[in-house]
Amino acid sequence: MSAALLPPSLSSIFSSSSSTSNPYPLHCVSPPFNLAASRPARSFLLGATASYSDSSDLSLVSPTSGLIVQALDQKLLTLLRQRKTEDAWIAYTNSPHFPSPTCLSRLVSQLSFQNTRSTFTRAQSIVTRLRHE
Numbered sequence: 001m002s003a004a005l006l007p008p009s010l011s012s013i014f015s016s017s018s019s020t021s022n023p024y025p026l027h028c029v030s031p032p033f034n035l036a037a038s039r040p041a042r043s044f045l046l047g048a049t050a051s052y053s054d055s056s057d058l059s060l061v062s063p064t065s066g067l068i069v070q071a072l073d074q075k076l077l078t079l080l081r082q083r084k085t086e087d088a089w090i091a092y093t094n095s096p097h098f099p100s101p102t103c104l105s106r107l108v109s110q111l112s113f114q115n116t117r118s119t120f121t122r123a124q125s126i127v128t129r130l131r132h133e
Helices: 008-014 044-050 065-081 085-094 101-113 117-132
Strands: none
Touching (some): 065 085, 065 101, 085 101, 085 117, 101 117
């Protein structure tokens, strides 16, 4: 950017002259603390087993179930990133677990953006389910 195009207060900061030292050097800042990453595995698995009819089947709380949940979330997130909203909705409705907040937020957003009665109804059903969880 040319220093001539900037206001006088900014032109000195962006000048290419080596004799000028910047009183406000840029520093790399660490990313903000990610609360979600610091949490242990989701607790919804226990809630899912409480309402499960066969109490002898503990397959929902097996060590590999966390990996399955992550894989399902990743699949849903990939569909949402590709803007495949219909496929993401189908994956959400077929999912045996409650997706992550990021997935749900993106799905509600994309459904709402489509601006049709059916997609608003779908988005509303997600919000209603969130209220009851």
